[in-house]
Amino acid sequence: MALSGVEIFKLLPKTNCKKCGSPTCLAFAMKLAQRQASIDSCPDVSEEAKQKLGEASAPPIRPITFGAGDKAVKMGEETVLFRHDKKFVNPCAFAVEIKDTLSEDEIGKICRQVLESEMDRVGQKLRIDAIMISNASGDAGKLDAAAKVVSAQAAVVPVIINTTNPQAADAAVKHFADKKPIIYGANASNAEAMSVVAKANKATLGIVANGLDELSALTEKIKGLGVEDMVLDSGARKAKDIVEHNTLIRRAAIKKGVKTVGYPIINFMQREDSMLEGLVAAVGVAKYASIIVMSSIEKWKNLALFTLRQNIYTDPQVPMQVEQKIYNIGEPKPESPLFITTNFSLTYFIVSGEIENSKVASRLAVMDCEGLSVLTAWAAGKFTASKIAQFIQESGVEKDVPHKELILPGYVAILSGAVEEKLPGWKITVGPREANAIPAFLKTR
């Protein structure tokens, strides 16, 4: 739990020496409380005070890196319960389960699916982030063999080793040395041995419990054994329990500063029915999961889940933007209409969607207005006649549309004369105010 300025002040030397750059120790304490200064600026603070302050200033949910290299996933560090308060920080990882009862070919096939799962959406690269290798056979040799196949065929993908057998875990995890894998997991009966394996292999340890009481007791015990990085499984499997446990864990960590549950959460969503699995996964995306394990990763399901994750983890204070360019909708011909709008992603999606619905192939010029919608951008002086004219000229769209007609959003009808003046030879037409009137507008042309 964060300390107040006065509580921090009590831990300082109270000499007002100014070496930290602040006029008094109290002023420095206030800066520390607001995280505008670092305790390292004070040359005279005691080690004990440093440690206390360090603990208090640690983020409520421990930051953990899963995997290594470009495909590493950052987890934890969340600070709020609701996305409208502040951005959710680290998007959850999607993992697919590979059972060690599968043949080498089947394992290789899933590895390829994972490697080929990457898609681009609104400028972000989205993918299935991880593989969980499960010791379904109960045979340590089979787990080791499966781990070997995965490490050879999907070397860059972060991995979770799923076994409660410490020897099996120790052997399998060796294939992922220095790749920050997760060993899942430690329970009440193997905690000591699993902690040794996790420490020796610099792995994060998954904690498997039956309920929140046991979970909190286990993490406390395992931290005492020297393991710092953990991910939590409360045992919740039904959607109802996932909502309850994940909410209570997040609340306890963030609002009450409970350190024993201040770790990322791993949820298991495997269902026979893949469509249902995708919906339970959606519950996890919205409600605080850091790792979501699934049994299958069909492309259609990936697209839906990647999109949902992107939407939920969007910064509510920063509008999503699309790239400034001329977008083709359908297969436009030289005589096809040319629209212009701003680059707020919602504006773009709605306008392009309505043009698409009209089934009239068109060009849509999307102008960079720092993610503002048409009226806001106009009011802010970012969607003006001279800027529109400059954008149209520099875009080079003129060579594609001999008709030289540009359709302005109805809300900025007032600009039409000025744009026409600044774009000699062009005809400016005022389109509808609302995008949903575009199909009718195109029909009557």
Next chain:
Amino acid sequence: MAFTAPKETYSGKVYSVTIGSGDREVTFGGENVLPFHAFEGTAPNRPVIAIEIQDVPPTDWADTVKKPYEAVSGDPVTWAKYCQDELKAKAIALRLVGTHPDRENRSPEDAVKTVKDVLAAVQVPLIILGSNHAEKDASILVAVAEAAKDKNCIIGKAQEANYKTIAAAAMANNHKIVAMSELDINLSKQLNILISQMGFDKEKIITDPMCSALGYGIEYTYSVMERIRLAALTQNDITMQQPLLGDVGMYAWKVKEANAPEADLPHWGATEERGIAWEAETAAALLISGAGLLIMRHPKAIQTIEKLIDELV
């Protein structure tokens, strides 16, 4: 140290709303906790899914969602009976899209006939929606509200531009109404207040903060719903305690991801599953943020959402 579950108590409660009559009536809302938080309060009613049909054949629907209704969608009565008897719909949402001036431009008399025929054919509660043309809806919904008098339907959607006429008609004929505003918690609150000030019972309003599809602004609907629920429960704001509507089908099936053929976009995977998933994922996100009533189209999407609700309650 034992773990103390940080449970919360809320001062407010969502109104429960009952529609229809007899043994087919359904109730939603009524919870005094955030969605699916029964561990710290009560949530007596499960969310209700109404299956969407319309007054004219669904020529503009995506192929994937047109297909399951191919044999019945030529006529709203056959379509409604199919939803009730074969798909076991708990409620039906009849959208009078054919009344839109840019579509078939059907008259209030045409709409009244459709509504009367459907009401005579099915026993489940009916939600009657206009074509979302504020002016035309006012005349259409007044006529159909009267035609459905005392059937305890939901009439909608009342918007800032037409709420007076629609609320008056709903009040005179004992219906509930949907009050829709555009993705803004303050506009939503204001519309509820305006409608209540007419003497309309605030517990007969269902709030539609406006749906948006997955990938097309769903985060706005999600957060507006979440904020409305928090205002209702934690601040006991009596102007925000109406159950929330997610009008999912219409928005989800319009987007490219729900329609584009796999042949054109092989990396997006199977067209049919993708469309169904788009509708179901949109619905799932809105359930989690607070929707108590959903309007949906595809039988498989509806069936899977029912399974999810089974797991959540």
